[in-house]
Amino acid sequence: MATAPRFWRENPSRYNMVGFKCNSCGRYNFPPRTICPVCRRKSVGRIEPVKLKGTGKIFSLTETHEGMDTQNVQKPYVVAMVELDEGAMVTGQVIDCDASELRIGTKVRIALRKLSEEGTAGVIHYGYKFTLVRDGPDGPGDE
Amino acid sequence: MRRVGIIGIGITEFGELWDSSFRKIGISAGLAAVEDANISAEHIDALYVGNMSAGRFIRQEHVGALIADYSGLAKGHIPATRVEAAGASGGLALRQGFLAVASGMNDIVVVGGAEKMTDVSDVESSLIQSSAADQEWETELGVTFAGLHSLIATRHMHEYGTTREQLADVAVKNHRHGSLNPKAQFRREISRDVVLKSPMVSSPLRMFDCAPSSDGAAAVVLCPFEMAGKHAEMPIEIVGSGQASDSLALHHRRDICTMDATRLAAKRAFKMAGLRQKDVSVAEVHDNFTISEILAIEDLGFFSKGEGGKATEDGRTALEGDVAVNSSGGLKARGDPIGATGVAQAVEIVTQLRGKADERQVKDASVGLTQNVGGTGATVVVHLFRREM
Numbered sequence: 001m002a003t004a005p006r007f008w009r010e011n012p013s014r015y016n017m018v019g020f021k022c023n024s025c026g027r028y029n030f031p032p033r034t035i036c037p038v039c040r041r042k043s044v045g046r047i048e049p050v051k052l053k054g055t056g057k058i059f060s061l062t063e064t065h066e067g068m069d070t071q072n073v074q075k076p077y078v079v080a081m082v083e084l085d086e087g088a089m090v091t092g093q094v095i096d097c098d099a100s101e102l103r104i105g106t107k108v109r110i111a112l113r114k115l116s117e118e119g120t121a122g123v124i125h126y127g128y129k130f131t132l133v134r135d136g137p138d139g140p141g142d143e
Numbered sequence: 144m145r146r147v148g149i150i151g152i153g154i155t156e157f158g159e160l161w162d163s164s165f166r167k168i169g170i171s172a173g174l175a176a177v178e179d180a181n182i183s184a185e186h187i188d189a190l191y192v193g194n195m196s197a198g199r200f201i202r203q204e205h206v207g208a209l210i211a212d213y214s215g216l217a218k219g220h221i222p223a224t225r226v227e228a229a230g231a232s233g234g235l236a237l238r239q240g241f242l243a244v245a246s247g248m249n250d251i252v253v254v255g256g257a258e259k260m261t262d263v264s265d266v267e268s269s270l271i272q273s274s275a276a277d278q279e280w281e282t283e284l285g286v287t288f289a290g291l292h293s294l295i296a297t298r299h300m301h302e303y304g305t306t307r308e309q310l311a312d313v314a315v316k317n318h319r320h321g322s323l324n325p326k327a328q329f330r331r332e333i334s335r336d337v338v339l340k341s342p343m344v345s346s347p348l349r350m351f352d353c354a355p356s357s358d359g360a361a362a363v364v365l366c367p368f369e370m371a372g373k374h375a376e377m378p379i380e381i382v383g384s385g386q387a388s389d390s391l392a393l394h395h396r397r398d399i400c401t402m403d404a405t406r407l408a409a410k411r412a413f414k415m416a417g418l419r420q421k422d423v424s425v426a427e428v429h430d431n432f433t434i435s436e437i438l439a440i441e442d443l444g445f446f447s448k449g450e451g452g453k454a455t456e457d458g459r460t461a462l463e464g465d466v467a468v469n470s471s472g473g474l475k476a477r478g479d480p481i482g483a484t485g486v487a488q489a490v491e492i493v494t495q496l497r498g499k500a501d502e503r504q505v506k507d508a509s510v511g512l513t514q515n516v517g518g519t520g521a522t523v524v525v526h527l528f529r530r531e532m
Binding site for chain 1: 297298343346390
């Protein structure tokens with residue numbers, strides 16, 4: 001079992017999608033880094049923390065049936081790589097929808113959800129998952 | 144730099160070796176290699192051991208010294224070093240041994256690789272394998288190691304029209320090759336239908352798209368090429384060695400359908416060797432999932448991007464094809480004891496170049512290649528091997 005700080009220190013990014021903008025090249029990235037992977041030294045002092053909008057499109061996806069700790073997920077579940085509107089790529093679960101509704105290019109948005117818990121009395125870890133952005137009277141999306 | 148030869152090889156059976164401990168399999172591969180090289184312990188200058196995660200699989204770290212000790216090398220106090228780069232640990236250990244001999248630092252170096260995976264449950268084993276990916280920004284969010292390769296497969300099918308059947312053909316071919324390898328974990332041929340009807344792991348990848356959990360070890364003995372003739376009837380030269388890295392997380396790559404680290408490691412190895420893709424007749428590539436072999440044969444330059452599935456379907460990577468890919472059965476059928484895999488690949492290529500591969504012998508094999516991948520492509524090691532003409 002990991003100690004609470006192992007997860008707690010990343011909470012600003014896991015709860016609020018705080019990434020960064022490199023003011024050398026203008027690219028957005030997630031999660032925060034000390035230097036921009038493209039500009040390297042030129043980016044020192046030019047990394048600006050940015051809260052990303054949390055909306056984007058599915059770049060690739062899979063429905064996972066086996067291989068995960070069964071305590072923390074209902075199987076099967078969908079995982080997608082999502083290209084956020086700012087251009088950053090992230091990976092996460094897509095929830096509250098049927099896998100058949102999802103395609104490459106489908107619009108999704110971030111939702112804060114429980115990721116896992118360490119036993120019945122342990123720390124509960126929260127973070128981002130994605131929900132479908134629905135058009136029409138049921139939309140938009142989450143709740 | 145000095146030229147480097149391989150003068151001995153050894154490998155255990157791969158599989159669920161319940162009655163064998165980590166140290167037992169490590170030593171038996173090492174002993175076989177030393178016997179094959181016809182040397183004894185006092186000749187050995189250094190030992191490198193490829194191992195991914197003994198700490199989590201068997202709760203034992205410090206396995207470089209452990210293997211040296213149980214190999215009877217502790218009295219000689221030789222340097223013993225464990226090398227880790229997830230799935231590429233074995234290939235990277237081989238590269239460290241190669242560099243030690245090429246540099247003139249050591250003359251006779253033993254390179255081993257070992258992993259004991261079946262002392263933990265299947266779920267635990269897959270969680271350990273997923274630690275090769277980015278724990279904080281991939282695994283913690285719920286994606287499995289198979290899931291990451293499924294994201295690659297989904298996208299490759301979308302961009303290039305690679306079919307579900309073509310993925311299955313990788314497994315069918317490698318099982319056919321594995322059926323001819325007495326050391327392989329799976330020695331039975333399978334049909335396309337078996338793959339397509341096997342349980343779903345993470346769509347589109349099914350059980351028969353995934354390499355198994357395995358126990359096993361492999362070892363090689365290296366020495367300066369000019370001395371190699373004294374020890375081996377047919378020494379095999381390592382003519383090229385390339386290594387490259389990339390972002391740890393798949394979602395930070397330039398293109399998830401291409402392993403840039405494979406392209407660059409291959410480019411560096413081919414340049415060092417002064418060889419081209421068409422010179423290679425046999426290649427052991429990192430097919431931990433069927434989609435991985437499709438990417439490998441494209442990114443190594445054997446086929447154009449997007450053509451890997453079609454080439455496999457057309458039999459161009461079979462034993463009698465343009466380039467025989469995974470004549471051993473690959474990770475899929477020979478088995479994938481993680482740290483051993485990269486060294487086992489070298490053992491297969493040396494066996495082929497010596498002309499000793501029996502039923503699975505590739506005709507007139509004189510140049511061979513290995514490609515060993517860590518994680519989803521954050522480390523790749525490529526080696527080229529040549530038989531003296």
